[in-house]
Amino acid sequence: MEQAAPALERLLQPAPLEPLGHPDAGLEAAVGEEAEGAQDEEGPGDRTMTENNFWLKKIEISVSEAEKRTGRNAMNMQETYTAYLVETRSVEHNDGPSVLTDSLWRRYSEFELLRNYLLVYYPHIVVPPLPEKRAEFIWHKLSADNMDPDFVERRRIGLENFLLRVASHPILCRDRIFYLFLTQEGNWKEIVNETGFQLKRVADRLYGVYKVHGNYGRVFSEWSAIEKEMGDGLQSAGHHMDVYASSIDDILEDEEHYADQLKEYLFYAEALRAVCRKHELMQYDLEMAAQDLASKKQQCEELSTGTVRTFSLKGMTTKLFGQETPEQREARIKVLEEQISEGEQQLKSKNLEGREFVKNAWADIERFKEQKNRDLKEALISYAVMQISMCKKGIQVWTNAKECFSKM
């Protein structure tokens, strides 16, 4: 796992992913296209999913609520975020009552994680898009606010659409991780973490069990002092109880080693997250570039045709302070045209780098996966071996003690 991390570092250069549609179209249109496409499959207004590998009945998915939450992030800093309630219902038959089968809370980053996972594992499939990560420039506000209720509402709908589209895709709907996204609150990083915590609790308890046995040693010794025939047997058995009690220290050392190996496995999860974050940054970069290009083209068009379609500060000042001269306009158009051609170049190269990134990232993730599976299996085997050794030691000690007791 350690050798894979530097490979990621190599890829950490700004480069976008493939654009979501025509650079001209802008995001809304792209979403619209896909929406139309999806609707052709499902039928208008039909939000149910037919045939699915995991469910034999129809299911309904909805993102029904949004809630503000505070928590600690990976840097252990306080953060506020919005959580969305994902509910899954199964429908017995058409127009029959629906039964709530699963409901859990997810935040945007988890949707992203799911989408990035799907992107990586199904590179040839067009994975449905997610709603915007950050609130775009809202005309009546001067800054993006992710907590803005309108934004949150639009996002909720967008997330629901995303899930429905994945569920209605013949291949994506079969994906196990997608199924778990809908049904299981924790993801494997958390599960592994939890395993580590449980292990610590188990180890602490086991320590207690062994150590108390040490008391037998002392009391057997004291008791043997008042016994005639029983004395020797008791005394020697007591010694074995002492041995038993002290054997836990070595055992726990081994368990700690195993816990460390589990923690290393978490690096894999972290690495995956880093890849996804990188992917997200690239995507954002690309969106910005595409938007920027689109707006420049529009401006250019307006200037050349003289129509004003969008609000612009420049336009406003022109109105206030007087029209500009044709020469000035020409100059501006020229600048814009240069910028546009530059922008188109950039977009092309960002596109390319994005594709490269996905290819390499995917290969790395595959490598990670294999390495992780190997490492984890090794860890599990040595854990089992350790347990076996502990059992054998236990049998040994108690057999010795039994021998002593038999001589009482």
Place this chain on the structure above:
Amino acid sequence: MSGGLPKALPSTGPHSLRDMPHPLAGSSSEEAVGGDSTPSPDLLMARSFGDKDLILPNGGTPAGTSSPASSSSLLNRLQLDDDIDGETRDLFVTVDDPKKHVCTMETYITYRITTKSTRVEFDLPEYSVRRRYQDFDWLRNKLEESQPTHLIPPLPEKFVVKGVVDRFSEEFVETRRKALDKFLKRITDHPVLSFNEHFNVFLTAKDLNAYKKQGMALLTRVGESVKHVAGGYKLRSRPLEFAAIGEYLDTFALKLGTIDRIAQRIIKEEIEYLVELREYGPVYSTWSALEGELAEPLEGVSACIGNCSTALEELTDDMTEDFLPVLREYILYSDSMKSVLKKRDQVQAEYEAKLEAVALRKEDRPKVPADVEKCQDRMECFNADLKADMERWQNNKRQDFRQLLMGMADKNIQYYEKCLMAWESIIPLLQEKQEAK
């Protein structure tokens, strides 16, 4: 064993007693032997004789010693007589078959008592009666009354206050049944107590309540006379041997109390460990659901931990049901023995007081007055009975604790063996895919 007269004291040489079969023999020793993996002949020899220089009064070697390794010959040996005359054991008592009775006023459990005997004191060769705990309690009180110079075995506790223990749960009833069985067997093995009238009635009477109401008590001379000891005499000093017994019992009870506390603590810790284990196993299951290639191995680990949890639960149940009650019984035993010691002190004190009074009277009677002689008699009887019982008790205690502690070791061994099997069985599961790659 002849007659029931208290004066016919059994010869109590230490060697013949050690030769005595384990009073709790019957099935339990058999189990202990069968469960082991062929104990070495030396081990078995040591168990039965306990001492290399075993000398028997009749000079021979006990029968049935030829093949110690086989359990049937062990059984033969266990059926050997417990006294020097060579008579075979002639009284067998078992407690089993608990049944719940629901009446308007109360609900209670009765146990079946089966008696088989060739003794003349029994009209029939076999009896089967049902008794409840009250009846056992009655019996014990009667025995204490009528045989005050002897050590009467303890009964399991009357009330169980700890936690919310269900008096009618299978475990509780079974634990009690075992204790009542042991109680009767100890009496059965006692050369004097087993001939007690009340014991006989307890084993044979169809209607025990009628007998109880009669209030008939065939008190022995000693019993009666001891009952009338007013007490209040101050003992100058306990003879060395009884002082030693007293001190021994004090320390013994203390150590047992400590062991009881340790055992309880261990069980508590084991239960808390069990709780964590039961949470730990399923985490691997959940994890396995998120994995592809690793799903089977992780699921295997989860199942393995589940098996270990079950094994641990069995261990804690066994310790609670089998180990702790026996410890508590022995603590009760030593308590009742200390009160018998005190009674003995009283008898001695009375004798000494009377003797002193005679001496002070300075009458020049050559003979000691009859009542002082009676006192001396009483005292010497008491001392002899007590000494004999103490030796018997010591021997039985040794057997009991040997069995108890070996049982404890055994249960722990079994626990580890179960866990070992579980973990060994998943190693191939963890390894196989690797090779397949």
